Structures are given as C-alpha cells and as structure tokens.
Amino acid sequence: MQSVTTRKDGEILIVTVDNPPVNVLSWHVRNGLSDGIKEALADDSVKAAVLICAGQTFIAGADITEFQRSDLPESVNFLEVLTAFEGSTKPLVAAIHGTALGGGLETALCCHYRIAVPSAKLGLPEVKLGLLPGGGGTQRLPRVVGVEQAAVMVSLGEPISAQKALESGLVDALAGETSLEADAIALARACIAKGPRPTRDLPVNGDLAVIEKLKADNARKWKGFDAPYANLRCIEAAAANTNIDDGLKIEREEFGKLMMGSQSAAQRHIFFAERQAAKIDGLPKDTKLRDVTKVGVIGAGTMGGGISMNFLQKGIAVTIVEMAQENLDRGVGVIRKNYEASAAKGRYSSEQVEGMMGLLTPTLSLDDLADCDLVIEAVYESMDVKKDVFGKLDAICKPGAILASNTSYLNVNEIASATKRPQDVLGMHFFSPANVMKLLEVVRGEKTADDVLATAMAIGKKIGKVAVVAGVCDGFIGNRMLSKRQQPANELLMEGATPQQIDTVFTEFGFPMGPFQMADLAGMDIGWHRDTSKEPTNVREAMCLAGRFGQKNGKGFYDYDEKRNRTPSPEALAIIEDFRSKSNRAKREISDQEIVERCLYPMVNEGYLILEEDMAQRASDIDVVWVYGYGWPVYRGGPMFWGDLEGPAKIVEALERHGVTVADSLKAKAN
Structure with missing residues (x-):
C-alpha cells in the first residue's frame, strides 16, 4: 500500500x-x-x-x-x-x-x-x-x-x-x-x-x-x-x-x-527506553490478561492513599482498609483534600471529585476485599507483618485475584510463601508520592504467573505509570543501586567532605537534590531506635540524639527556615567533626571528582551486576528506573547510558583504585 x-x-x-x-x-x-x-x-x-x-x-x-x-x-x-x-x-x-x-x-x-x-x-x-x-x-x-x-x-x-x-x-x-x-x-x-x-x-x-x-x-x-x-x-x-x-x-x-550533542542522544534514548520497558521478554504476545475492575489497598497512609488515587482517577473502584477508624478517616480526608486542591487548579471539576470519591469504599475489615481483582498491600516494611497480611488475604480473596506487595526491599518470594497461591503474588513498588511519581517497579517472583505479570504491567500503563519489570533481590533495581550511592557518601563525610559539598556535586550533575538533602527531607529519625542511652553507631544516629531530625523540625544536616530554605549548619558540622574524631578517622581534602567516582561509578557497576543476575531485563530499563523514580537527569540518559558516555575503562580504573569489586561484564566492556 x-x-x-x-x-x-x-x-x-x-x-x-x-x-x-x-x-x-x-x-x-x-x-x-x-x-x-x-x-x-x-x-x-x-x-x-x-x-x-x-x-x-x-x-x-x-x-x-x-x-x-x-x-x-x-x-x-x-x-x-x-x-x-x-x-x-x-x-x-x-x-x-x-x-x-x-x-x-x-x-x-x-x-x-x-x-x-x-x-x-x-x-x-x-x-x-x-x-x-x-x-x-x-x-x-x-x-x-x-x-x-x-x-x-x-x-x-x-x-x-x-x-x-x-x-x-x-x-x-x-x-x-x-x-x-x-x-x-x-x-x-x-x-x-x-x-x-x-x-x-x-x-x-x-x-x-x-x-x-x-x-x-x-x-x-x-x-x-x-x-x-x-x-x-x-x-x-x-x-x-x-x-x-x-x-x-x-x-x-x-x-x-x-x-x-550528548543531551539529545540521552533524551532520545529515554524516549525509546520507556517504550521498550513495557515489553516483557519471553512472554507470549497472546498472553490473556486478567480482568481488573475493582482494587483493594491495605493501608490508608501516604503510600496507600497515593496508590488509591491512581486507580480512582481512572474510574476504577477502590476498597481501602485500615486498622483504626482514626487512621482511615485521616487517609480518606487526605485523598479528598488532594483532589480538591487539583480541582482548585482547574484539573478536575467538583463533579469529577465527587465521582472519584464515590468510587472509594473505606473499611476496617480485610473481609471486604473478597471481591477485589487486585489487592495491593502498603503496610509497614516488615517481613513478619507482610507475611501475616498475605496469609489472611490468601483465605479471604477470591480465586484468581492478584496479590501485590508495595515493598521497597523485601523478598517477594518469601512474602508469596505465606499463601497457597504464589503464582498470583508479585511486587508492585510505587514511589512516593504515589499519585505523582511515574515509576512503578513490577517485581516478578519466582512463581509469578505470566498472566499476572502481564496484567500488572498493563495496569501500570493504564494508571499512567512507567512500569519496569524487576527481579527479586534486596532493593530490586532502584533501591539496590541507591545503597551503592549512599554508603560511599557517608564514608566521604567521615573523610572530610561536608554535606553541602557532596550535595552540590549531585545537584550540579543534575539531580534535584543530593543524598543529605534527601535524608533531611525523608526524616532522619525514620528507623532510629530512639534509645538515648546508646552510643551512636553512625552520623545519622548522632544527629538524632542531638534532636536534628531534618526538615520536619527545621534542623538536620542543614538548618531550615519557615519556608524550608536550607543553610549549612555549624551545629551539624560540629556533630560530624565530633563523630569523626571519636571514630579516629583522619580528615583530608576531598575533590568533587572523587565524589563522582565514589558515589556514581559504583551505581553503574551495580547496574552491570543486576544485569548479570537477570534482575533487570535490559540496561535501558535500569535507566528508566533512575530517570522516573530517583531524579537522574534525563539529559544524562540514566546511569547505564551515562556510564557508556563516561567510558567503561575510565570507570573500571577508578573503581579498582577505590577498592570496589568490579562486575565481570563491566570489565569485559572496558577491554
């Protein structure tokens, strides 16, 4: 034709x-x-x-x-x-x-x-x-x-x-x-x-x-x-x-x-990578999807509420479950407040807001999830808690219902073992705020059925997410690589770099914020044991002992004014200096280039390890995860694309100089 x-x-x-x-x-x-x-x-x-x-x-x-x-x-x-x-x-x-x-x-x-x-x-x-x-x-x-x-x-x-x-x-x-x-x-x-x-x-x-x-x-x-x-x-x-x-x-x-130039090459790379990410390797094209017309969400907090909003605004009914009426009312109230704020900006009419809220069924009983086609758990990040929830869901949910965990790190196979239907279980890792962030990591368990995986990916697209398939490992793709960035950043702090210097290297690279700005935003006291009798084992605990919790109380690695504008904190620097001296760590000058080599190069290396272990389908999927989930600048194309531009040989030399074990596939590419 x-x-x-x-x-x-x-x-x-x-x-x-x-x-x-x-x-x-x-x-x-x-x-x-x-x-x-x-x-x-x-x-x-x-x-x-x-x-x-x-x-x-x-x-x-x-x-x-x-x-x-x-x-x-x-x-x-x-x-x-x-x-x-x-x-x-x-x-x-x-x-x-x-x-x-x-x-x-x-x-x-x-x-x-x-x-x-x-x-x-x-x-x-x-x-x-x-x-x-x-x-x-x-x-x-x-x-x-x-x-x-x-x-x-x-x-x-x-x-x-x-x-x-x-x-x-x-x-x-x-x-x-x-x-x-x-x-x-x-x-x-x-x-x-x-x-x-x-x-x-x-x-x-x-x-x-x-x-x-x-x-x-x-x-x-x-x-x-x-x-x-x-x-x-x-x-x-x-x-x-x-x-x-x-x-x-x-x-x-x-x-x-x-x-x-490299910027357009990077942005075009992400354009195609996003479309490629939707394709599931080895899955028959005629795989029949499961019908999803009603969704259950367990947890009405920040994540659960945000997850629910994704479905409501696409006309999909949601049953949201909480343990206490107060928490349930608060969560539903936040959802309504968010929609009304969008309506005030002209995004929705008041009728649309009422229509979306009309699709939401709040409840205190897990039994009300019995007729849901997909249930997403968004509870506390504890294996015991999650296995308990999934054991109950196994008894309540109808045959063929998809059971998904919003876990950020935990082993989806172990979570699935709490059920008699591991083929129906997978991870659906949303990013906060879940109603805004575009990335969705879909974690394929060892026994996850093909049609369950395909349905989760299709649902992700339907609710406006960029969905990427990940394998079961600690932190999946994004958080696994994030840890390889955070660890050396903390080490550099102990060796003489300041939070501002490290964060500035990241923001000059193109990130919206650096690792210590991010720690202040998230809250320094998350996961802190709160036992003031214990000696701190790291700088973050030392900050918490001094009552420095981050933006929430105006002081963390930085000091914050009422508009949350930050300035370097003499007190925070003194705490860091005190902790360094007690740890018998020598202070020295740290170059910006060393910060790049020790924080970003290990991320590239970890990406190669993820590919070697088949935890990601393709290198471009890793780039999509980091651009859409973690603020990697799109004009740098993601860590794997950027690593190629930076030069594998240059990265290998620096990693070996800094004592990092290099992935075999990265070494091979450098030769």
Missing part, C-alpha cells in the same frame, strides 16, 4: 498520507509528498490542493527511528519538501485532525492555509527530545502566531488546542469533527482567488521580553538543559532577521549542535 496517494475533487487535488500508526514523516512519506506537490503543479486542471491524513491523526512528526540509520533508501530531504510546499504557485490547505506535532506542524506551516477539527492539538515538542524544530518551525511559527506564543510553544514543548490555534491565527478555520475533508476542500476553493500565502513572507510581531520571563520562570526546571535556550535563541533570530533565510541558517546551526 502506498503511504501517500492523490485523487481529484473537481479542481482540487487531495493528497492523503496513510502511514500507520501515526503518519510519521518516514522516507517514503517524504517521497510521496514531493510527488504530490509536483503532480498538483503539473496538472493545469488543478487549482489548489489539500493535504490530509488517514487514520487517527495528522502527521505526528519526524520518524526519529531514522536518526541513527545509515541504510535508508534514497529519499527527498524534508527541507526540500517544505520548500516545495511553501513555494507552490497554487494554494495548499493543511487539513488537521488528531495531532500536528513537530515535523507535522512544520509541514502545515509550509502550507498556505490551515483548517483543523476542534479536537486537534498542535505543537512543536522537539525540546522534550533535547532538540529544536529543524524544519523551520522556529522561524515560521513566530511569523504566524507572534513571538510570545511561539517562544512558549518551542521552549516548553506543550501542544495547544485547535481553539487556541484559531484564536492565534495558527489555523484559519475550524472544521466539523466529521466533515474535515469536505470543509478543507471548500476552504481550498475559497482560497483559489486569494492565491498562495507563503508563511516566509509574513512579518514577525511581538515583544521579546517574554523570552527573559520564560528563562526566569523556568530557571530551576531548565537547569542543565541546553535545548530550551537554543529554541529561544532561534525565536530571537526570527525577530531579528527580516529575511527568513538568515534565521533558518541560525536554526540549522543550533539544530546541528543539539543533534550532535
């Missing part, structure tokens, strides 16, 4: 793109578009043309799978297609439905007129892949919608609605949802007398002040990223150059720098 076809409706040539599933601009589509415009210009009976797409969407963008390929058949360059469209001597109308994104919107901008159905979305999201629109989008968009809106669209990458596009002039008319082709043909006929309207000939209007405001408003979000600033430089170039060709030259230069 041809991906681009043409037919005539009187004097109008209709060029139809049909390249499922999303009509990306693959090489054969570009060739077809080139042939289509040539046909329109060569046929004297054709007075105007309509570009329209079959299927669910207009052209959704470039085929980024082609970026790394060198084996493509000969094809027309995308820029040549755009030049031919814009330079057509006959009016061209883009008929938009679904999404017109990236190269799709750039194609529409090179048509002379645009019409869209009301449900359509239009945008230039390249910044999310560490790029900018490379087909003239940064130069043509401001000529159509003005500097202000163009700057927002290219730097944030969020699409706009068809109505907003109409108001800004990005589209000339709205079509009926079911009459796009007929309405586009009518518009094309009306434009014959007007003639072509090349976007390149339009002036750039607007105030460049918006650019500095965008930089200021997004300084924290954009820290470390190259692409947002490159996009804005191109908008400035559009405003500064009356001749579009001068601006296009700057756009191509900026695009080339981003395309050849």
Whole structure:
C-alpha cells in the first residue's frame, strides 16, 4: 500500500498520507509528498490542493527511528519538501485532525492555509527530545502566531488546542469533527482567488521580553538543559532577521549542535527506553490478561492513599482498609483534600471529585476485599507483618485475584510463601508520592504467573505509570543501586567532605537534590531506635540524639527556615567533626571528582551486576528506573547510558583504585 496517494475533487487535488500508526514523516512519506506537490503543479486542471491524513491523526512528526540509520533508501530531504510546499504557485490547505506535532506542524506551516477539527492539538515538542524544530518551525511559527506564543510553544514543548490555534491565527478555520475533508476542500476553493500565502513572507510581531520571563520562570526546571535556550535563541533570530533565510541558517546551526550533542542522544534514548520497558521478554504476545475492575489497598497512609488515587482517577473502584477508624478517616480526608486542591487548579471539576470519591469504599475489615481483582498491600516494611497480611488475604480473596506487595526491599518470594497461591503474588513498588511519581517497579517472583505479570504491567500503563519489570533481590533495581550511592557518601563525610559539598556535586550533575538533602527531607529519625542511652553507631544516629531530625523540625544536616530554605549548619558540622574524631578517622581534602567516582561509578557497576543476575531485563530499563523514580537527569540518559558516555575503562580504573569489586561484564566492556 502506498503511504501517500492523490485523487481529484473537481479542481482540487487531495493528497492523503496513510502511514500507520501515526503518519510519521518516514522516507517514503517524504517521497510521496514531493510527488504530490509536483503532480498538483503539473496538472493545469488543478487549482489548489489539500493535504490530509488517514487514520487517527495528522502527521505526528519526524520518524526519529531514522536518526541513527545509515541504510535508508534514497529519499527527498524534508527541507526540500517544505520548500516545495511553501513555494507552490497554487494554494495548499493543511487539513488537521488528531495531532500536528513537530515535523507535522512544520509541514502545515509550509502550507498556505490551515483548517483543523476542534479536537486537534498542535505543537512543536522537539525540546522534550533535547532538540529544536529543524524544519523551520522556529522561524515560521513566530511569523504566524507572534513571538510570545511561539517562544512558549518551542521552549516548553506543550501542544495547544485547535481553539487556541484559531484564536492565534495558527489555523484559519475550524472544521466539523466529521466533515474535515469536505470543509478543507471548500476552504481550498475559497482560497483559489486569494492565491498562495507563503508563511516566509509574513512579518514577525511581538515583544521579546517574554523570552527573559520564560528563562526566569523556568530557571530551576531548565537547569542543565541546553535545548530550551537554543529554541529561544532561534525565536530571537526570527525577530531579528527580516529575511527568513538568515534565521533558518541560525536554526540549522543550533539544530546541528543539539543533534550532535550528548543531551539529545540521552533524551532520545529515554524516549525509546520507556517504550521498550513495557515489553516483557519471553512472554507470549497472546498472553490473556486478567480482568481488573475493582482494587483493594491495605493501608490508608501516604503510600496507600497515593496508590488509591491512581486507580480512582481512572474510574476504577477502590476498597481501602485500615486498622483504626482514626487512621482511615485521616487517609480518606487526605485523598479528598488532594483532589480538591487539583480541582482548585482547574484539573478536575467538583463533579469529577465527587465521582472519584464515590468510587472509594473505606473499611476496617480485610473481609471486604473478597471481591477485589487486585489487592495491593502498603503496610509497614516488615517481613513478619507482610507475611501475616498475605496469609489472611490468601483465605479471604477470591480465586484468581492478584496479590501485590508495595515493598521497597523485601523478598517477594518469601512474602508469596505465606499463601497457597504464589503464582498470583508479585511486587508492585510505587514511589512516593504515589499519585505523582511515574515509576512503578513490577517485581516478578519466582512463581509469578505470566498472566499476572502481564496484567500488572498493563495496569501500570493504564494508571499512567512507567512500569519496569524487576527481579527479586534486596532493593530490586532502584533501591539496590541507591545503597551503592549512599554508603560511599557517608564514608566521604567521615573523610572530610561536608554535606553541602557532596550535595552540590549531585545537584550540579543534575539531580534535584543530593543524598543529605534527601535524608533531611525523608526524616532522619525514620528507623532510629530512639534509645538515648546508646552510643551512636553512625552520623545519622548522632544527629538524632542531638534532636536534628531534618526538615520536619527545621534542623538536620542543614538548618531550615519557615519556608524550608536550607543553610549549612555549624551545629551539624560540629556533630560530624565530633563523630569523626571519636571514630579516629583522619580528615583530608576531598575533590568533587572523587565524589563522582565514589558515589556514581559504583551505581553503574551495580547496574552491570543486576544485569548479570537477570534482575533487570535490559540496561535501558535500569535507566528508566533512575530517570522516573530517583531524579537522574534525563539529559544524562540514566546511569547505564551515562556510564557508556563516561567510558567503561575510565570507570573500571577508578573503581579498582577505590577498592570496589568490579562486575565481570563491566570489565569485559572496558577491554
């Protein structure tokens, strides 16, 4: 089947793109578009043309799978297609439905007129892949919608609605949802007398002040990223150059720098890694999923409440269980408060909030979980407690119900052994806050059935999570690697580094916070024995003995003001110094590079060990876990991707110098 076809409706040539599933601009589509415009210009009976797409969407963008390929058949360059469209001597109308994104919107901008159905979305999201629109989008968009809106669209990458596009002039008319082709043909006929309207000939209007405001408003979000600033430089170039060709030259230069840089490679890696993570190796494609229409959650605390919200907002009924009425009421109250806060921001209507709360059944009895299809336990992280819960669930839940533990570290096989149905048991490790964080580690037990694993992964996708399969080991993927970061950070503290120095290395690397900021945020006293008669065995216990619990009481490794702004704490530094001297540890100067080598390199090494033990399906899954669950900067692509960039040989040398046992597979890669 041809991906681009043409037919005539009187004097109008209709060029139809049909390249499922999303009509990306693959090489054969570009060739077809080139042939289509040539046909329109060569046929004297054709007075105007309509570009329209079959299927669910207009052209959704470039085929980024082609970026790394060198084996493509000969094809027309995308820029040549755009030049031919814009330079057509006959009016061209883009008929938009679904999404017109990236190269799709750039194609529409090179048509002379645009019409869209009301449900359509239009945008230039390249910044999310560490790029900018490379087909003239940064130069043509401001000529159509003005500097202000163009700057927002290219730097944030969020699409706009068809109505907003109409108001800004990005589209000339709205079509009926079911009459796009007929309405586009009518518009094309009306434009014959007007003639072509090349976007390149339009002036750039607007105030460049918006650019500095965008930089200021997004300084924290954009820290470390190259692409947002490159996009804005191109908008400035559009405003500064009356001749579009001068601006296009700057756009191509900026695009080339981003395309050849490591940041875009990392962001594209994560784009594909996220999609790859959903695939379960060795599982038959026809594995039938179990029906999940009602979910049980045990525990109404921070985790249990957050987990419940994921299902409620997707219309799935939840029965939530607590041991005490006070705790149950508090948990349900927090859920309602969170939804009402979202409603106040316009995310939900009051009716939607009531609808979601109406799907929630609070109870004090585990027996009320008998008819649930999936039960997720979110109780205290104790093996004895969890086995007790699962033993009770085994007796209560219906046959075929999936029993999941939200454990962060514990052995899922041992938890499953408390039941007579280990095939129905697995881990579903959510990350806090569970209603916000995108990562879900799905832990496959030794006896977990294929359909149970597949169902859990599908459920994760349904509730908006990025689900990754992990094996049973201490801490699974994410927390297992986290421990290899935290241990050396504590050691470095004892050797002379300060919390601020270590945390700064992490934040400069791109993490939202460092290990000691994280400890203060989580609470220093979590798991502390609270026995003041005992001598502290580590700095954290020493901090707790001094009443320094973190942000919760305004003092931890740092001091905090009423707005939780932190400053280095002389008292905390004195406690560290005192503990170091009592431990007979010598103090020395620690370089930032040593902090990287001792905290981040062991994480890469642990990733290789995880792969050697088949605790993760693929290296890219590990990267997904760390980007979506632990704040690894997406522009560095995750620890495994970054490790390749850093250089396996360099990492091995440093690990051996610091006395770390190196994974065999990492050694092999270094040679």
